[in-house]
Amino acid sequence: MKYTIKILFFISAIFIIYLFVIREHVNGMASYLSVFLTLSVIIIGFLIFFENRHPTQTITWLVVLGAFPLFGFIFYLLFGRNYRKERMFKKKYILDKETYQQYEYRHSESDLKKHFEKYGQRKIYPLAESLGSSGISFHTETELLTNGEATFDSIKQELRKAQHHIHLEYYIVRDDEIGTEIKRILISKANEGVKVRFLYDAVGSWKLSNAYIREMADAGIEMVAFGPVRVPILNNKLNFRNHRKIIVIDGNVGFVGGLNIGDEYLGKVEQYGFWRDTHLYVRGEAVRSLQLIFLQDWYYMTNDSFITPGYLTPEPETRVRRTGGVQMIAGGPDNEWSVIKNIFFSMITSAEKFVWIATPYFIPDEDIFSALKVAALSGVDVRLLVPNRPDKRIVFHASRSYFPDLLEAGARVFEYEEGFMHSKFIIVDGEIASVGTSNMDMRSFHLNFEVNAFLYHTQSIEDLVAAFINDLQSANEIELEDFNSRHLGYRLLESTSRLLSPLL
The missing domain is CATH 3.30.870.10 (Endonuclease Chain A)
Incomplete structure (x- = not known):
């Protein structure tokens, strides 16, 4: 499959060069290019289908390839080929x-046993050690x-x-x-x-x-x-x-x-x-x-x-x-278990009092998104702190598309206004926390090499709680009614960006 894709690209590149250089034959070449791209898209579609990705990712790629053949073909060559990971x-x-x-x-x-029986949250450390070997x-x-x-x-x-x-x-x-x-x-x-x-x-x-x-x-x-x-x-x-x-x-x-x-x-x-x-x-x-x-x-x-x-x-x-414990966990595409994501999932589902998250990019997969909504519906105090200005526009608008469902479930969403909020941490019940490089998005969960420090009952967790509370003083809380009244253009932009979220 590796060489099939590369050969397809080289031939496509030659056709595109001819298309722009030999202008007197543009119509004929365009026809050939159209046929070739159609065949390429069909072949790539089959490759994606047989990779057995998550259905959401599969459907998204097929929609992109079908709606924008040339763009989708190039985008897939750049970002979509996970079959050799x-x-x-x-x-x-x-x-x-x-x-x-x-x-x-x-x-x-x-x-x-002595430490975790005293402080609770006994399941997270063994999971982190099992997945991350640390x-x-x-x-x-x-x-x-x-x-x-x-x-x-x-x-x-x-x-x-x-x-x-x-x-x-x-x-x-x-x-x-x-x-x-x-x-x-x-x-x-x-x-x-x-x-x-x-x-x-x-x-x-x-x-x-x-x-x-x-x-x-x-x-x-x-x-x-x-x-x-x-x-x-x-x-x-x-x-x-x-x-x-x-x-x-x-x-x-x-x-x-x-x-x-x-x-x-x-x-x-x-x-x-x-x-x-x-x-x-x-x-x-x-x-x-x-x-x-x-x-x-x-x-x-x-x-x-x-x-x-x-x-x-x-x-x-x-x-x-x-008093407390510190555990460094490396995550990346080399580990099939999506280490950091699954530890986050366990932290969220174990929460009894609160889950507070700060992240510049919020594009959760279905597991994390469901865990947050269920926690909020269960009465857990779920709070999400994100920037109110973009540094990556598609990601920013895709993130906002997730807010209505969270708000309807009872979670609270805040936008940081003092500057750009780039913190990446999660705190659960004031007992465990994670600080590191991983965003709350699919790229960090599945594609990037990341490293996070997981903290258990340390003074730094208390400091992190205080920092989060202080951050909220410089943030605006989003209300569901106000958010639902935003301009139709923003809704379309957010929905379109979210369509691409499995690829981000």
């Missing part, structure tokens, strides 16, 4: 799982960072303390003011003998200049692109991106959350204004999990392994016992 990432999944099981910290059943740490300190200034100040401070190594993994890296400042710190540390490795997503950071990369490389910093795309339309890796944001310093300190490296995350881009985001500072045992995630991603791209005691063992003084 399992084969592409199977080796990575097996190696990652073996690595996590071998090197993760494990606690005795009696310790776990253990829980009771020797980890976390600190909530709620804006770009606090986050980058903390990052720069810790980077300057590095003595052995610095590992960075980011979706977006920009060659702007903060990007340059981070670069200078990394080069300075590399000149001091600190080993610096930097993994950046090839598509998310496509604007990153060669000069930036070359300057880092000249200083001895290893810069590696994740999932490079040389021929975009023919490369079926284009759709599977590394959306993770990880920093590990000396194996003892780490960062994970929603902020990439760019000036917009500091509120310096007028289009967005103040940038509200959530990041997590991590110190202690759970940094080992972040390190393993980075090292396995690095190995996947370079075939170089650095799983040694020097990279995995936190310093003894960082292993202080804390």
Whole structure:
């Protein structure tokens, strides 16, 4: 099937070139092109049908191909080919799982039973460990960072303390003011003998200049692109991106959350204004999990392994016992279980008091959407906080199409108005929470490589609750009656955008 699609594309490309270059034969060529595209759409339709996707996705693709043959054909080549996903990432999944099981910290059943019987929510951790193969740490300190200034100040401070190594993994890296400042710190540390490795997503950071990369490389910093795309339309890796944001310093300190490296995350881009985001500072045992995630991603791209005691063992003084637990979970297209989505589902269905969610993109699949509605109908306080301005228009309007059903079920929806809301977290009953890179959308659930910190009864959960309540002071609550009276044009735009939501 792989080569069938590529051959179809090449022939289609030739026809299109003829169509625009040899104008005197336009009518004849258009007829041939029409026939060829029709055959191509039929073949792709059969491929989609036999992939046994979710019926919603299958129908959406067939509608797009039928209504817009040329657009649908190209769009499918770019984003729709999932049939080789399992084969592409199977080796990575097996190696990652073996690595996590071998090197993760494990606690005795009696310790776990004692902790979770005291605090409740006993089902989430075993599910997370089963799906993500990552253990829980009771020797980890976390600190909530709620804006770009606090986050980058903390990052720069810790980077300057590095003595052995610095590992960075980011979706977006920009060659702007903060990007340059981070670069200078990394080069300075590399000149001091600190080993610096930097993994950046090839598509998310496509604007990153060669000069930036070359300057880092000249200083001895290893810069590696994740999932490079040389021929975009023919490369079926284009759709599977590394959306993770990880920093590990000396194996003892780490960062994970929603902020990439760019000036917009500091509120310096007028289009967005103040940038509200959530990041997590991590110190202690759970940094080992972040390190393993980075090292396995690095190995996947370079075939170089650095799983040694020097990279995995936190310093003894960082292993202080804390009240709660911290668990780092990696999700991605390499895992057939949709790890993060299924943990979110379990969290929502286990809620007894409240489910509070902040996300910039709300395009849930049917499981998550049903879980939220059922929770709200059951009397659970379900609140959703989203931006009131778009950075991706189709996603923004698709998100709003889900609001009426949520509101009718008794959930409350708020739009953040102070700036752009980019936080990605979920809190359940004030007992468990998740902060990380995963949005509440199908791309994060099924296509992107993500990483989230799951928190159990920690001080950071209390801080997250306080931050959410504070965010609501800068938000407007959407009322069902007012929302239903919005202009017909917006409704059409939202419905059309939602039609594409299984593809987003």
